[in-house]
Amino acid sequence: MNIKKKALKAAAFIAAVTMTAGISLPSQRGAISAPVLSAYAEETGTEGKSGALTYKKYSDHVEITLCDKSATSVEIPASIDGVPVTVIGMYAFQISKIKSVTIPNTVKEIGHYAFNNCPDLTSVTIPDSVEKVGIRAFEYCKSLEKVEFPDHIIEWNTKVFEDTPWIAAQREKSPLVIVNGALLDGDKCKGDVKLGSDIKYIASGAFQRNMDITSVVVPSSVTVLRDNVFFYCTSLTSVELNGVTEIGSMAFDGCNKLTDLKLSGKLKTIDDMAFPDTSSQATITFYGSKDTWEKVKKPTDDPFLKNAKMVFDESHVDPVDDLAGDVNMDGEFNVTDLLLFQKWLLGDTSAELKSWKAADYTKDEKLDIFDLVLMRKAIIIK
Incomplete structure (x- = not known):
């Protein structure tokens, strides 16, 4: 390994530790090695004040950038001097006394640690305009019990809601915390995990440091395995990535029991730092030809890839991710699923459909009485 490679690995490791170990640097804004979330970080702007808020104004x-730490209620303006407010910067509200905050429907990005350690914040509404939420943005908000989400997938970074009552309550309901098709958290999962096709996105670090999972099947609906997803999952032995086209940085860092890895024939890119400190000798099954594998952009000197036994399976067909009718995803379709779906349609808040698509018999991407009728017929025929 040359000096440049060693330096790259060291820098990446420091970034991962910062992102995954919950290290916050409230008084050293320039010291963090994690990447800046904002797309505008390279530009210069004009600093100004608006009430309790400090901001930087650019041309568009x-x-x-900062909130008065003593402020308890803040309404972020939609625009300042006619220019839209689109970014809440890194650390902007960190360790403040806010109890409530109104985020306008102009904000596109909420930065790393933006609301980290706001112990009095009780609820937050993330508006439809938001596209990205940064690393541990709401971590240690010890009173945060209510979160309202837009109805689209957001680019979630690592452990956005860690150590909040909200994430604790979601983990009690299900080991998989899913919001509008995005898997935010799998911290409480154990053993063999099969994700349903209702999941379209897996947040960075979703399973990181989970030492209880042994295998994971990722459906073809997920096309990107983001950074740190399986970071130091030390009991993980098998992973199947049915539709993934891109594997991110440190996705499998420290997974030293990983011996069975199945990769989609659609794979295009493996990050140079996808497998650092992963020393196991694995069998990698690639669902495509050797020629296709050779075209995948990947590191040429990665020990994990170099030591792996390669198997090429050109006949592979993606598995059916959801058993029709199996809304509780226990591997069977029976009367229990029918009753659960009926309760859900009647508005029973205790009824949770782990796979709503399994109930979509009419294939119109909405659930109603027509689906229930068809499910009932399917039970009778069965």
């Missing part, structure tokens, strides 16, 4: 947008 405004970024909130």
